[in-house]
Amino acid sequence: MQASLEQYIRDRIGADDAQLGEVLSHFVPLKTRRNQLLVREGDVCRYCYFIIKGCVQVFVYDRNGDESTRDIVVENNWVSELYSFGNQAPARENIRVVEPGQLMAIGFDSFQKMVQTVPPFEQIYRQIVEQSYVNSVFRLNTFVAMDALERMQWIKEYQPKLLARLSSKLVASYLGISPETYSRLKARL
Amino acid sequence: MQASLEQYIRDRIGADDAQLGEVLSHFVPLKTRRNQLLVREGDVCRYCYFIIKGCVQVFVYDRNGDESTRDIVVENNWVSELYSFGNQAPARENIRVVEPGQLMAIGFDSFQKMVQTVPPFEQIYRQIVEQSYVNSVFRLNTFVAMDALERMQWIKEYQPKLLARLSSKLVASYLGISPETYSRLKARL
DNA sequence: TGAAAACCTTGACAATTGTCAATGTTCGGC
């Protein structure tokens, strides 16, 4: 059930079972249903989630009220609206479940306490942020430097699994193009 | 000279002069000239820079060999190719001086040592990465959800100082549009 | 300071991408 979170932390914390137990005790399991909203723009994001199973979408609404997907996160990764979570300020993004699955949630106070009192957990947190940052830089460069067709080639090369498991509509949103353009360009790959 | 770096660290480290001196001793001042390349794609990025004065551009080359600007960084901020620096792996981006100025550079080994032995420095580092991540998420959303005109309105509202000090060509590159389109849309603000 | 280079703007046109509408298909919940 929560084995993958345990494994994830163990791989990074070493084998200190006391600390591991302490950390794990702050997480609560959460079964998610399709389309469930985890974070709503404007609300304060109170949890940081580890995805055991399933897939979530991080998005904002554009001028027309259409969804623009900033990120897609799958199992064995963390997801939260970090700005909101870290500052307990209103969220600027929405997070929604794409595929039903299983999460582990840790609240803000617990998270703070773990970061401050369990040094390996602080390191894990730093790694999460580092990894997230490197990913977003990578993704940013696809937008700054590529057109729609190149971004499609990019996702095909670097995120083939994502491409396979998401609806075309979601992939189009992830690439920042309309579903129609996506459908047309797909024929030219 | 290096007063602003000292102030920056002091604000975050508290007033422990011994630690402060230790940290500062690992930085070397660097006077930069216009167009100087700090990091070249493919090379390993060996330093992390604090900008005392001036302005640098982080960019990649697109299919046509044109520059696409992933970020612009000004004084009182840090800049490095974090992926390359952290892993001592080949850089994926270039960093170049836009305005001549003054930097403080810290090498990889020194940086590692400081992070591991001076806890407040580790916290500073974490804050840098957090801040960088939040910024890049913010910027990512402008690309996913906005068209060229909206991005121009965005920079005018959120980065007016940047807009004022950069050439039109650089701003256009920062927004991911051609200089010609930029010139035309400017008339419609 | 003066020459060369880079920059900014504008026009004409081409290419890319978006919008709206219609149709057939797939998928999810009961």
Add this chain to the structure above:
DNA sequence: GCCGAACATTGACAATTGTCAAGGTTTTCA
């Protein structure tokens, strides 16, 4: 398993953005 809703595709057209070329202006640096 069925029904309704959401999704995927295609066509026609409009809007946005890019490209190439030319001109005037500004900036750089020797």
